[in-house]
Amino acid sequence: MTQRTEQSPLELLKQRAFLLSAIRDFFRQREVLEVETPVLSSAANTDLQIEVFQTQAIAENNQQAFLRTSPEFFHKRLLVAGSGDIFEIAKVFRRDEATQLHNPEFSLLEWYRLGYKMRDLMAEVVELIQYLRQQFDLPAMPVKHYSYQQIFNDYLDFDPFVVNEAELNQMAQQAGYHGEPLDRTAALDFMFAVQLEPKLEKNQGYLIDHFPIEQAALAQAHPELPDRCLRFEFLWGGIELANGYQELTDANEQLNRFEQDNQNRLAMGKTALPIDQNLIKALQQGLPACSGVAVGVDRLLMCLLGLEDIDQVLAFSANSA
Amino acid sequence: MSVYSTSQFKNGLKILLDGDPYTIVENQEVKPGKGQAFNRVKIKNLKNGRTIEKTFKSGEKVDAADVMEKDMQYLYTDGEFYHFMDPETYEQFEAAKEAVEDCIKWLKEEDICTVVLWNNSPLTVEPPNFVELKITETDPGLRGDTSGGGGKPATLETGAVVQVPLFVPEGEIIKVDTRSGEYVGRVKK
Numbered sequence: 001m002t003q004r005t006e007q008s009p010l011e012l013l014k015q016r017a018f019l020l021s022a023i024r025d026f027f028r029q030r031e032v033l034e035v036e037t038p039v040l041s042s043a044a045n046t047d048l049q050i051e052v053f054q055t056q057a058i059a060e061n062n063q064q065a066f067l068r069t070s071p072e073f074f075h076k077r078l079l080v081a082g083s084g085d086i087f088e089i090a091k092v093f094r095r096d097e098a099t100q101l102h103n104p105e106f107s108l109l110e111w112y113r114l115g116y117k118m119r120d121l122m123a124e125v126v127e128l129i130q131y132l133r134q135q136f137d138l139p140a141m142p143v144k145h146y147s148y149q150q151i152f153n154d155y156l157d158f159d160p161f162v163v164n165e166a167e168l169n170q171m172a173q174q175a176g177y178h179g180e181p182l183d184r185t186a187a188l189d190f191m192f193a194v195q196l197e198p199k200l201e202k203n204q205g206y207l208i209d210h211f212p213i214e215q216a217a218l219a220q221a222h223p224e225l226p227d228r229c230l231r232f233e234f235l236w237g238g239i240e241l242a243n244g245y246q247e248l249t250d251a252n253e254q255l256n257r258f259e260q261d262n263q264n265r266l267a268m269g270k271t272a273l274p275i276d277q278n279l280i281k282a283l284q285q286g287l288p289a290c291s292g293v294a295v296g297v298d299r300l301l302m303c304l305l306g307l308e309d310i311d312q313v314l315a316f317s318a319n320s321a
Numbered sequence: 322m323s324v325y326s327t328s329q330f331k332n333g334l335k336i337l338l339d340g341d342p343y344t345i346v347e348n349q350e351v352k353p354g355k356g357q358a359f360n361r362v363k364i365k366n367l368k369n370g371r372t373i374e375k376t377f378k379s380g381e382k383v384d385a386a387d388v389m390e391k392d393m394q395y396l397y398t399d400g401e402f403y404h405f406m407d408p409e410t411y412e413q414f415e416a417a418k419e420a421v422e423d424c425i426k427w428l429k430e431e432d433i434c435t436v437v438l439w440n441n442s443p444l445t446v447e448p449p450n451f452v453e454l455k456i457t458e459t460d461p462g463l464r465g466d467t468s469g470g471g472g473k474p475a476t477l478e479t480g481a482v483v484q485v486p487l488f489v490p491e492g493e494i495i496k497v498d499t500r501s502g503e504y505v506g507r508v509k510k
Contacts, residue, residue: 049356096328099350178338178375182357186378189356194376197351215355233354243354 022135032085037074043276045069046261051095067093073279080282087111107297118230118246121291136304143205197238206235219245236303244293251283324382327360335388342367342386393436395428416443424448426481427499448499
């Protein structure tokens with residue numbers, strides 16, 4: 001393993017190497033296979049809020065290529081093909097994301113566990129965080145577990161599954177939102193990102209699960225509560241570090257969601273994007289029951305080192321790349 | 322009227338909100354992993370100086386405020402308005418009392434100051450950081466006391482009152498920092 005050194009601006013490259021090495025050790029001990037999957041794909045992520053980089057075709061049978069925004073589609077194809085548990089430290093790309101916590105090109109640690117329920121994977125995320133804290137000579141982190149509903153109740157004093165769009169807009173305006181009325185999902189995003197996250201304690205971990213079904217992406221619906229899904233996040237203080245799902249295995253449902261994404265994109269004046277038919281085909285063959293999660297590696301390093309700006313942990317940020 | 326997108330937001334940008342001109346003091350983009358992005362800004366109302374927090378959906382357009390700063394010469398007051406002149410174009414502007422409230426006590430005729438224009442009329446006036454003004458009234462100090470330990474109030478030719486060291490006499494020209502209102506030193510003429 002690479003030796004860890006004390007923090008100083010010139011040592012950050014070594015700190016990153018140390019972190020990557022510690023992550024690989026963690027998964028080696030658990031016999032999770034490291035994989036590499038393509039950066040370029042003929043299909044795109046249709047997610048409404050993620051902007052994809054586009055470039056020339058990779059092969060003769062396609063017209064254009066897209067830089068991946070996540071390795072998840074390839075990972076599911078590997079799982080269908082019988083890879084077993086896998087992880088990847090993947091460079092991913094998202095246009096128009098440059099803030100204190102975003103860089104258009106960043107590293108995602110993505111992993112999948114066969115047979116894991118959402119709860120099992122949530123526990124493993126916390127184990128990874130605690131393992132890495134230990135490696136970085138930090139004490140174990142207290143972690144609180146909330147449902148999406150409970151954390152809204154506790155911190156913002158309302159039930160996100162009961163409140164209606166008009167009430168949400170009224171609250172948003174009182175909290176300083178200026179502009180056209182927000183749709184329900186965007187208003188909840190406002191409440192979560194602008195109102196709730198800044199209230200969270202700095203050195204506390206937060207596991208939040210059972211997000212609204214509209215925010216499911218690739219997660220299964222909740223078996224008993226149809227307005228919720230089996231999606232979770234891990235936040236370090238107010239910073240979103242991990243996003244995970246008990247994975248949707250139903251090919252038709254997945255195709256419907258991609259098509260709905262494209263409808264939403266068109267309604268917002270964006271272009272529809274080519275759906276990953278290879279993924280749909282793989283799901284039709286049968287994705288084994290599994291859960292998967294993605295962790296922002298740059299943010300993780302930032303948090304472990306107590307830094308506040310993602311630029312501080314990048315060798316070259318967007319402005320100098 | 323020109324507009325700005327939130328992606329152009331940066332400190333110092335002048336925007337129009339609910340009819341008032343504001344300057345952006347702080348701009349923070351907030352983006353949940355799977356959700357709507359927002360720009361959270363601290364903005365200062367250029368009319369009353371109050372700072373407030375607002376949040377915009379990223380990608381929204383906001384009207385630009387036609388605000389600019391110009392160095393101008395203070396000419397005179399007619400009792401109701403304060404008159405300034407752009408030394409380059411000789412164009413004259415009149416400012417209402419509210420616009421000069423905080424700074425007029427530092428200005429004497431012919432001084433150069435910064436005038437903030439909104440829709441081509443003075444919104445606020447900022448004095449130079451340092452001004453040199455004559456003391457028109459102050460108690461006689463203690464002879465030979467140059468320690469600067471104590472202080473006394475002194476009225477300047479523009480009407481401003483500042484604390485000066487005990488040894489500084491009436492009739493002296495002194496340098497004052499207008500940001501803090503503090504005496505800096507005597508000016509040897």
